[in-house]
């Protein structure tokens with residue numbers, strides 16, 4: 234089937250023609266691994282996971298190569314490591330930095346796996362490609378597109394005539410609109426950093442310009458070249474990366490003489506209940522927060538895919554509830570059914586610039602038809618593991634059923650009420666903390682009742698110690 238994709242570079246939907254159909258190549262900018270992924274970070278993961286699945290379907294699983302990097306050179310990672318060192322953690326600063334990156338990458342994998350996102354074929358870490366970055370920077374200097382000054386190396390933006398084409402702005406507009414750093418070592422305020430010096434308390438690598446570390450933009454250019462070659466098919470990321478990150482990637486790679494990416498794809502941002510997600514608005518949460526609240530990964534994925542990737546995605550409680558209900562209906566409709574092949578209408582919708590919303594509309598139609606085998610195959614094609622969801626749901630309901638009758642929960646609940654009535658707050662707190670430790674969060678209702686909420690770490694055997 235013909236695949237059409239919207240190319241940011243040409244601002245039009247184009248028929249996708251790979252350079253080599255036996256080796257379709259895609260690069261997506263990955264996370265900076267300094268903390269848990271928030272819900273907005275999951276959007277590009279799911280969008281490009283869907284594209285990866287579609288490409289594998291069309292060209293064969295062995296003929297698609299997907300690369301997504303981990304940025305593990307970052308001041309926020311360094312800051313956490315330094316704080317741990319100052320708090321007495323053992324190990325060198327380098328070891329603590331690596332430990333922080335390692336733990337964040339592990340969280341990222343756990344969280345994205347729970348959303349049904351396939352792991353890319355390659356997940357390079359920036360720190361493993363410093364040599365390639367230095368080589369590329371040297372090449373850019375030799376070709377007159379970069380210069381060294383005071384331990385820094387800067388890219389000469391005005392040496393690349395097409396700078397600004399991707400985001401559709403001229404260099405002068407960008408200077409007026411952007412927060413450009415004016416520094417004495419810059420020939421032009423728009424020039425951006427390829428390499429910068431490191432102080433002794435920061436990670437650094439030896440280079441022709443002294444001990445230092447790479448700027449962020451050069452890592453994607455260098456890793457894409459190392460892993461995908463001179464030219465490749467698709468480059469993706471969130472639309473917040475279009476400028477300056479992707480503009481800079483293009484400038485670096487093109488000036489180094491590489492063909493770089495043919496199709497540029499950008500997903501829109503995520504909102505929560507109609508508002509931008511931010512810590513200051515108090516509506517900021519991570520993927521792990523949702524999973525811990527008992528929201529299944531399949532539900533998060535369904536809600537995310539229900540909006541086209543080029544539209545803002547609004548996460549709402551109402552959508553979550555509806556998704557849970559829909560998936561519950563589909564569990565019933567596909568119970569005991571052996572999946573056949575994905576429905577042509579679903580594949581056609583996805584082939585039309587990844588129209589996931591259209592694919593879901595088609596799934597609703599299929600759920601009303603007789604062809605449940607195709608429904609199940611199509612649900613799987615969207616990366617929704619309906620069997621896993623069904624299993625989790627039945628475990629959940631049996632635990633909730635069991636809770637009502639579990640003698641130990643009942644006995645402790647009565648004791649907790651009694652302790653509160655008698656104002657024996659020490660014992661009440663002890664029981665409440667014990668419930669919490671066993672994965673049962675409790676809240677006191679205004680009418681004196683107690684509501685239990687099961688969490689991901691629920692383990693009733695831990696309640697025995699409370700007796």
Ligand SMILES: [Zn+2]
Nearest residue numbers: 262453478482
């Ligand atoms: Zn990038």
